[in-house]
Structure formats: structure tokens, C-alpha cells
Amino acid sequence: MSRITAIASNTLLELVRQKVFYFMLLFAAIAIGVAFVASGMPFAEQFQVLKDAALGATSIFSFLLVTLATAMILPKEIEDRTLYTVLAKPVSRLEYLLGKLLGVYLLLFVAMLLMSVLFFVALFAREQLVIAATLKDYGPGPDGEAAVAAVKAAAFNWNLVPAILIIFTKSAVCAALTLMLSSFATSWIFTVMISVVIYIIGHVQPIAREAWLAQSGVNPSSVMKLFLGFTSLVFPDFQLFNIVDEIVVGNAVPGWMFGQVFALGLGYVFIYTLVGYIFFSNREL
Amino acid sequence: MSEPAISIQHVTKVFPIPFKRERVVAVDDLSLTVEPGQVYGLLGPNGSGKSTTMKIVLGLVTPTAGKTEIFGCDSTRVASREQVGFLPENPYFYKFLTGFETLQFFGKLCGLRAKKRDERARELLALVGLEGAADRRIGGYSKGMLQRIGLAQALVQEPRLLVLDEPTAGVDPAGSREIRDLILGFKARGITVLLCSHLLEQVQEICDRVGILHRGKLISEGRLTDLISIENQTELILENASPELLAEIAATTAASGARLVGQRKPQQNLERYFLDVTGGNQ
Amino acid sequence: MKARVLGIAIILVFGAVRLPFEVRLEKEQRALHYHGAKLDLGMRQRLSQMGFVAALSGFRAVVATVLHIEAYTSWQRVEWGRLKLTYDTICALEPRNMQSWDMAAWHMAYNASVAARENKEQPRLALRLKAEREYFKLGEDFLLRGIENNPDHALLFERLATIYRDKFKDHEKASRYYEEAARRPDAMQYVHRFAVYELAKVPGREREAYERLKALYEKGEEERLPTLLRSLGELEEKLDVPKARRLYSPPPQKP
Structure with missing residues (x-):
């Protein structure tokens, strides 16, 4: 375990010293820009747009971050021969792989924490401005209080926290997938491209599954079925x-639904890591 | 009788070439033994299978056939690496770490506790003469410094065996000499060393025993002195000899039935000259 | 080689294991009306539609945000055609965002229609009224599509009913959609009354409306609002209910 954490913290340190967190400036710029542009809209829509943009950006950034960071690890370590010095120590390949994955997850955690804080600060600041304006319009009294309550209901919603956790889970799956691909790939560009393609196919996969299970697809030829x-x-x-889309729109998502999605994500991470380990342990270095 | 430090038995490694029917035999039925306390030089031209042999010993590559052991422990097992320190050819470490952090990291990998790790890191930095560069990032190290931090890293868990791949490649003569002295120091402390090199002169200076690999086969092996001394010849080196004395020796030699093969001024070797001139031998 | 076969086998087995779980989860999510309504389109058509969304997934939200901003500028510049097209895209991107459908319909039925009727460049009233009606229809169309994607919420049903009531003056449809809205758990308190008020204006269904108004009246004080009482009175007059059995007594006429 101490070996895994040593490799994990070393991986995080490497990424931090490579200044990957500078992308946060871009994220902050998007959050501020959207908040500024949206300020002309009715308040319900304003918060909507802000949440939509912030969670969308979080989702993209975390996907890109983990995919690129993970795809670079193995090829870079092999090219720099740092891998040899590490594996020549009493470190098993499983420990090495788990350490690297854990390091990427630490990075993802820190990055998402920063993005969430930025997002909530932007949301809170906007909310305060809108509340101040509302109070000015209505003045004190029950009308004003009701209006402020409406603003508060539209702004922050506790469902946003699990939404961020779901984004984390999805990115974690993408990282494990990328690590599996890079365990046999020979260049990081290949790994990144295949990861992105799988990411896109993953969003239309249910259509294929449905057509397959229906057994009566538009094209019943056996090749198509295969x-x-x-x-x-x-x-x-x-x-x-x-x-996550449902949460942005303000719909409630029941706890058991979150639970199942987390469990599914965990299953994917486990399987991809296992297969990645099988490939990696048989790889000639 | 103690176990051999390294035992390689009938090891063969075949690399298939992807998308082709051909295969490359990198190591061909190799057997050799390194006894504890020896400095063993594995020699051979590029592509002779030295690096593959070393990777097999370290468990980085699985042999197609045969078996290797380190102090009796199978090389494919992670535990075998507890006794080995490895310095790869042209080592690169994590550029973003300082020298001290690098040793800390490898110490952690070897399971050293925090306090012990600190002590060990300081001690090794002193040993390889890098105390002054302890807090500089590795990215800014010179070749020689990299090689030295590499040696320190290899020693972090106090292994009984060191495997060194071209330890002086690309290092200037002064640095090279320092590394050579360090290796002789390890030998004095009873550490077994397996050294791969194609710099014959260096091997000659420090190795007890050498093996020569060619196309994956061990073509010659033995004690260095046995391999290179010419049994029926003797060298005489004289100082302030007059021409008359030399003529007399030549005549006596001819009279005794022996043959004078050659007569020349001994030359200082270039390395020594270089070190004298640059003051690097202090 | 062996490792590759083993790895691929594990992936396939995992695929088979997760299959029933994922099918069930998808069903459960659909039951909660996620992913928009399941449109009954041909496979090819759905692929292109979903592919569009997938290619943008992640980027989807960002694109929608930019489009919201574009729609807002189109409105300020009174470019109705562009506004409609923009909202078409926004709604396709976020079919579960009711605000978008609502905003789109509101722009069409309330803003664009008024602008069309008051168009100074078209001197003929008949043509201006025709244009106005076309915008009503566009608003209706947005709401119908929105309802298909969000059948679990009252908001869009209510909005559609209001358009039928105020714009098309089609009281029967208005009543029907208020009724639908009232069936949803998140309906506003007043919609069930609105459904009956509208029914009262449909010729030939006065009796039915009267019975339902009476039932509401008898529920208690909280239902006896001025509009309800007035509507009740009008029907009692129309149906010629004997004075003694009338529930509504008009306030005494002031001289």
C-alpha cells in the first residue's frame, strides 16, 4: 500500500509541477464570462445558463484532463526509462498501475474541487446580486420575501453536489479506460484518439444495444446483428x-438512482483496471 | 558454500517481429554464474544481448526458456528485487524532483520508514558527492551527476547486488574515474556488481571476471587475468637505462635462446595525461 | 497473445454481465423521463439525432448557453425568424429543459404575433391577422413538442392551455389542457378551476360545467372565489336554473 501511495503522490506531484492547473484560469474565465453575459436574462434563466455552462465545462475539462494525463503516463515513463528504475525496485506491476491510476484520481479530485468552488462562488455572487436587485424592486414585506425565496430556489440546489460526483465517476471511468488502452498502445496519440472515439460511441451505444436486443432491426442481416x-x-x-442534465434543469434525482450509477461506474473502473493489468503484466519492457 | 549472487541457467529469449514471420533470438541458451563479492563484467558489441540479459535478471523481461535467480530467489518474483540495485543506461529520473526527493521516492518504494529514509538519502548524497545539489531539480543535472544520483538510487535499500548498465557512458573522464572509484568502494564493502559495458579498458580496470557475449551466446568467460595475460612473454620496464645496457640485454637474450619481441618507450595513457593536465586526478 | 485473448474475453463477459443491469437502469431512467421522450423515429433518423447530441455531449451545455445568448440578441433586434431557428436548436439540445420550450413559445405566440399584427409595412389587415395566427401556431407547435419530451410536468400543459384560451379563443382545447395540467403533481393550485371556467364557455357543455362548478362550490369557502361565483351565476342564468335553487345571488344593483 505504501508503494501505491508513493507512486500516486509522485504522479500528482509531477502533474502539479508541470503546471496542469493553469487550465483553471480558462475555467474561471468561462464562469465569469457566462455570468456576465447572462446578467441580461430573467433570473431563472440566468442561473440555469450559469449552471449549465459550469457543469458542462467541468465535464469537458475533467474528461480532457484525465484522458491526456493518463495517456501520457506509460509512454513517457518508458521513453524516459523511469519505468525501469521503478520496476527494478521491489514494486509489482499491479502496484505501479494502481499507483498511477490513484495519482490521476487525486489530480481529478483536486481539479474538480477547485472548479466546484469557483462555480459555487460565481453562483453565490450572482445570487446575491439578484437578491439585492429584487429587494430594491419589491421593498421590504411579504412580497419581497417571497421573491427572494424564489430567487434562492432557482439558484443553489443540493442536487448539484451529487451531479458533480457523477461527473467525477464518469471521468474516473474514462481514466481507467485510457490506462487500459495505454497498457498495450505504443503511442499516446493513439491512446487519446481511441479514448475520444470510445467516449463518443459510448453515448450512442444504447441505440445499438436496443436494436440488437429488439432482434428485428431495420437490417436483419447477420453481419449487422454481429x-x-x-x-x-x-x-x-x-x-x-x-x-447530470436532469439536475441542471432542476429535476430531482432520487438517491437510489445515484447509487446505481456510482455502482456501475465502480464496476467499469474495476474491469478496465483488471484488463489493463493483464495487458501490462505481459508486456515486454 | 553460499548461494550464487546471480545464477542464469539455459536462458533463451526470442522476440517475435510483429506482422512478420521472422523472430529475433536475443539471448541463446545462456548460462552463467556470478559469485557473491565479485565484480563481473559482461561485455559485447551493441546488439549482442547484454541489455536483454540484464532485463531478464531484473524481471523486466520474461525469458522464453530457462531460469534466473538472484541469491536463490526466482527473478520473476517481486521479492527477488529486494536484494538488487539497478542503474539503467543513461538514466533519467523524474525531472521535476530534486535529488533529495528522488532518493526519498525510491526509499519509499523500498518500504523504508520516514526517519530511515531521510538518513539514508543524506548519507547516499554524501557518498556520491551530491550534497551541494540535493535541493536542485534533476532536470538541471549534468550527465555525470545523473549517473551518480543513479548509483545512489540503486543503493537506497542497501542491496547485496548492483546491476550497472554502461555506468560511464557519456561521462567525462573525471566523472568516469569517480564512478570507477565508487564501484571499487562497493567491491571493498562486499557488494556484488554486474557491470555491462563496451568500454573494455574500464572493465579491465575493475572487473574480477568477465563474460563476452556475441549474438546472444556466451563465447568466452573466465578470470580477467587468465583471459588476457600472454603466458610465454614477460615485460621489463627500465629507468635511466643506457644504450650500452640495452645492447647487452639484447645480446644476453639472444644467447639464451629467448627472443626479444619489441623495445619501446612506455606511454602514459591518454586518460592519465588528461587527468594530470586538467587537475582532475586530485 | 494469451493475455490479449484473456483481456478481450473479460471485456466481453463484463459486457454480458452489465447488459441486463444497464437495460434495467435505462428503463428506470426513462420512467423518470430522462433522455427526452423516446421518439418513434426510424433507427437511421434517431442515430443522426443522437449522434448530434453525442458529438456535442459535454459541449452540449456550452453550445446551448451560447445559443441562449444569441436568442436574446435576436429578440432585442426583433428578428423573429432567426429567433425561431435558434430556439429549435436549443430545444433539440436540451429537450428536458422546460424553460427553453416555454420561452420559445412565449416569444412566438406573444411577442412575434403582436409584432406581426402591428407591422407598419403591411397595410392590409387581413394579411397581418394571418401572419399573427401563424405565430400563434408556431407557439403551439413548440409547446406540443415540449410536452412530448416533458409529459411529467404541468408547466407546458398550462402554458398551452393559456395560448388556446387567450390567443386561439378555443375554449374546449384550453379546458382539456388545463385538465391535463391539473393531473400533474406539480400543478399550480388554480389550474383545476381554470379547466372548469373554460369548459363553461364551450357551447353545449354548459350543463356539465355547471355540475362541476357546483361540486367545487360545495367543497368549501376556499374554492368560492369571485371568478367562480361569477361563472356560476352566468351559467345559472343561461341554463335558467330556478331562482330558489341558485347558489349565486348577484350583489344588489346600486342605483
């Missing part, structure tokens, strides 16, 4: 993680 079945079994279903 293709649909292969797609359904090999590719992940990322659409199931898209309950």
Missing part, C-alpha cells in the same frame, strides 16, 4: 451517466 452485438458488449454506456 456488429450491433459487438458494439453493445464492448463499448460502455455513457448515456446512463447523463443524469
Whole structure:
């Protein structure tokens, strides 16, 4: 365990010293820009747009961050021969792989924490401005209080926290997937491209699955069926993680639904790590 | 009788070439033994299978056939690496770490406790003469400094065996000499060393025993002195000899039936000259 | 080689294991009306539609945000055609965002229609009224599509009913959609009354409306609002209910 944490913290340190967190400036710029542009809209829509943009940006940034960071790890370590010095110590390949993955997760955690804080600060600041303006319009009294309550209901919603956790889970799955790909890939560009392609296919996978299970697709030829079945079994279903959209719109998502999605994500991470380990342990270095 | 430090038995490694029917035999039925306390030089031209052999010993590559052991422990097992320190060829470490942090990191990998790790890191930095650069990032180290931090890293868990791949490649003569002295120091402390090199002169200076690999086969092996001394010749080195004396020796030699093969002024070797001139031998 | 086969086998087995779980989870999510309504389109058409969303997934929210801003500028510049097209895209991107459908319909039925009727460049009233009606229809169309995607909420039903009431003056449809809205758990308190008020204005259904108004009246004080009483009175007059059985007595006429 101490070896895994040593590798994990070393990986995080590497990414931090490579200044990957500078992308946060871009994120902050988006949050501020959207808050500024949205200020002309009716308040309900304003918060909506802000939440939508912030969670959307969090989702993209965390996907790009983990995919790029993970895809670089193995090729870079092999090229720099740092891998040899590490594995020549009493460190098993499983410990090495888990350490690297954990390091990426630490990075993801820190990055998402920073983004969430920025987002909540922007949301809170906007809320305060809108409340001040509302109070000025209505003056004190029950009308004003009701209006402020309406503003508060539209702004922050506790469901946003699980939404961020779901984004984390989805990105964690993407990281494990990328690590698995890079355990046999020979260049990081290949890994990144395949990751992005799988990410996109993962969003249309349910269509293939449905057509396959329906057994009466538009094209019942056996080649087509084989293709649909292969797609359904090999590719992940990322659409199931898209309950974030519901939360942005303000719909309630029951706790058991969150639970199932987390469990599914955990399953993906486990399987991808396992397969990645099998590939990696048989790889000639 | 103690166990051998390294035992390689009938090891063969075949690399298939992807998308082709051909295969490359990198190591061909290799057997050799390194006894504890020896400095063993593995020699061979580029592509002779030295690096693959070393990677097999370290468990980085699985042999196609055969078996290797380190102090009796199978190389494919993680535990075998507790006794080994490895210095790869042209080592690169994490550039974003300082020298001190690098040793800390490898100490953690070897399971050293925090206090012990600190002590060990300081001690090793002093040993390889890098105390002054302890807090500088590795990215700014010179070749020689990298090689030295590499040695320190290899020693972090006090292994009984060191595996060094071209330890002086790309290092200037002064640095090279320091590394050579360090290796002789390890030998004095009873550490077994497996050294891979194609710099024959260096091997000659420090190794007890050498093996020569060619196309994956061990073509010659033995004690260095046995391998290179010419049994029926003797060298005489004289100082302030007059031409008359030399003529007399030549005549006596001919009279005794022996043959004078050559007569020349001994030359200082270039390395020594370089070190004298640059003052690097102090 | 062996490792590759093993790895692929694990992925396939995992695919088979997760299949029933994911199918069930998808069903449960659909039951909660996620991912928009399941449109009964051909496979090819759905692929292109979903592909569009997937390619943008993640980026989707950002694109929608930019489009919201664009829609806002179009409105300020009174460019109705562009406004409609923008909202078409926004709604396709976020079918579960009721605010977007609502805003789109409101712009069409209330803003664009008024602008069309008051168009100074069209001297002929008949043509201006025709244009106005076309915008009503566009508003209706947005809400119908929105309802397809959000059948679990009252908001869009209510908005549609209001358009039928105020714009099309189609009281039967208005009543029907208020009724639908009232069935949703998040309906406003007043919509069930609105449904009956509208029914009262449909020729031939006065009796039915009267019975329902009476039932509401008898529920108690909190239902006896001025509009309800007035509507009750009008129907009692129309249906010629004997004075003794009337529930509503008009306030004494002041001279």
C-alpha cells in the first residue's frame, strides 16, 4: 500500500509541477464570462445558463484532463526509462498501475474541487446580486420575501453536489479506460484518439444495444446483428451517466438512482483496471 | 558454500517481429554464474544481448526458456528485487524532483520508514558527492551527476547486488574515474556488481571476471587475468637505462635462446595525461 | 497473445454481465423521463439525432448557453425568424429543459404575433391577422413538442392551455389542457378551476360545467372565489336554473 501511495503522490506531484492547473484560469474565465453575459436574462434563466455552462465545462475539462494525463503516463515513463528504475525496485506491476491510476484520481479530485468552488462562488455572487436587485424592486414585506425565496430556489440546489460526483465517476471511468488502452498502445496519440472515439460511441451505444436486443432491426442481416452485438458488449454506456442534465434543469434525482450509477461506474473502473493489468503484466519492457 | 549472487541457467529469449514471420533470438541458451563479492563484467558489441540479459535478471523481461535467480530467489518474483540495485543506461529520473526527493521516492518504494529514509538519502548524497545539489531539480543535472544520483538510487535499500548498465557512458573522464572509484568502494564493502559495458579498458580496470557475449551466446568467460595475460612473454620496464645496457640485454637474450619481441618507450595513457593536465586526478 | 485473448474475453463477459443491469437502469431512467421522450423515429433518423447530441455531449451545455445568448440578441433586434431557428436548436439540445420550450413559445405566440399584427409595412389587415395566427401556431407547435419530451410536468400543459384560451379563443382545447395540467403533481393550485371556467364557455357543455362548478362550490369557502361565483351565476342564468335553487345571488344593483 505504501508503494501505491508513493507512486500516486509522485504522479500528482509531477502533474502539479508541470503546471496542469493553469487550465483553471480558462475555467474561471468561462464562469465569469457566462455570468456576465447572462446578467441580461430573467433570473431563472440566468442561473440555469450559469449552471449549465459550469457543469458542462467541468465535464469537458475533467474528461480532457484525465484522458491526456493518463495517456501520457506509460509512454513517457518508458521513453524516459523511469519505468525501469521503478520496476527494478521491489514494486509489482499491479502496484505501479494502481499507483498511477490513484495519482490521476487525486489530480481529478483536486481539479474538480477547485472548479466546484469557483462555480459555487460565481453562483453565490450572482445570487446575491439578484437578491439585492429584487429587494430594491419589491421593498421590504411579504412580497419581497417571497421573491427572494424564489430567487434562492432557482439558484443553489443540493442536487448539484451529487451531479458533480457523477461527473467525477464518469471521468474516473474514462481514466481507467485510457490506462487500459495505454497498457498495450505504443503511442499516446493513439491512446487519446481511441479514448475520444470510445467516449463518443459510448453515448450512442444504447441505440445499438436496443436494436440488437429488439432482434428485428431495420437490417436483419447477420453481419449487422454481429456488429450491433459487438458494439453493445464492448463499448460502455455513457448515456446512463447523463443524469447530470436532469439536475441542471432542476429535476430531482432520487438517491437510489445515484447509487446505481456510482455502482456501475465502480464496476467499469474495476474491469478496465483488471484488463489493463493483464495487458501490462505481459508486456515486454 | 553460499548461494550464487546471480545464477542464469539455459536462458533463451526470442522476440517475435510483429506482422512478420521472422523472430529475433536475443539471448541463446545462456548460462552463467556470478559469485557473491565479485565484480563481473559482461561485455559485447551493441546488439549482442547484454541489455536483454540484464532485463531478464531484473524481471523486466520474461525469458522464453530457462531460469534466473538472484541469491536463490526466482527473478520473476517481486521479492527477488529486494536484494538488487539497478542503474539503467543513461538514466533519467523524474525531472521535476530534486535529488533529495528522488532518493526519498525510491526509499519509499523500498518500504523504508520516514526517519530511515531521510538518513539514508543524506548519507547516499554524501557518498556520491551530491550534497551541494540535493535541493536542485534533476532536470538541471549534468550527465555525470545523473549517473551518480543513479548509483545512489540503486543503493537506497542497501542491496547485496548492483546491476550497472554502461555506468560511464557519456561521462567525462573525471566523472568516469569517480564512478570507477565508487564501484571499487562497493567491491571493498562486499557488494556484488554486474557491470555491462563496451568500454573494455574500464572493465579491465575493475572487473574480477568477465563474460563476452556475441549474438546472444556466451563465447568466452573466465578470470580477467587468465583471459588476457600472454603466458610465454614477460615485460621489463627500465629507468635511466643506457644504450650500452640495452645492447647487452639484447645480446644476453639472444644467447639464451629467448627472443626479444619489441623495445619501446612506455606511454602514459591518454586518460592519465588528461587527468594530470586538467587537475582532475586530485 | 494469451493475455490479449484473456483481456478481450473479460471485456466481453463484463459486457454480458452489465447488459441486463444497464437495460434495467435505462428503463428506470426513462420512467423518470430522462433522455427526452423516446421518439418513434426510424433507427437511421434517431442515430443522426443522437449522434448530434453525442458529438456535442459535454459541449452540449456550452453550445446551448451560447445559443441562449444569441436568442436574446435576436429578440432585442426583433428578428423573429432567426429567433425561431435558434430556439429549435436549443430545444433539440436540451429537450428536458422546460424553460427553453416555454420561452420559445412565449416569444412566438406573444411577442412575434403582436409584432406581426402591428407591422407598419403591411397595410392590409387581413394579411397581418394571418401572419399573427401563424405565430400563434408556431407557439403551439413548440409547446406540443415540449410536452412530448416533458409529459411529467404541468408547466407546458398550462402554458398551452393559456395560448388556446387567450390567443386561439378555443375554449374546449384550453379546458382539456388545463385538465391535463391539473393531473400533474406539480400543478399550480388554480389550474383545476381554470379547466372548469373554460369548459363553461364551450357551447353545449354548459350543463356539465355547471355540475362541476357546483361540486367545487360545495367543497368549501376556499374554492368560492369571485371568478367562480361569477361563472356560476352566468351559467345559472343561461341554463335558467330556478331562482330558489341558485347558489349565486348577484350583489344588489346600486342605483
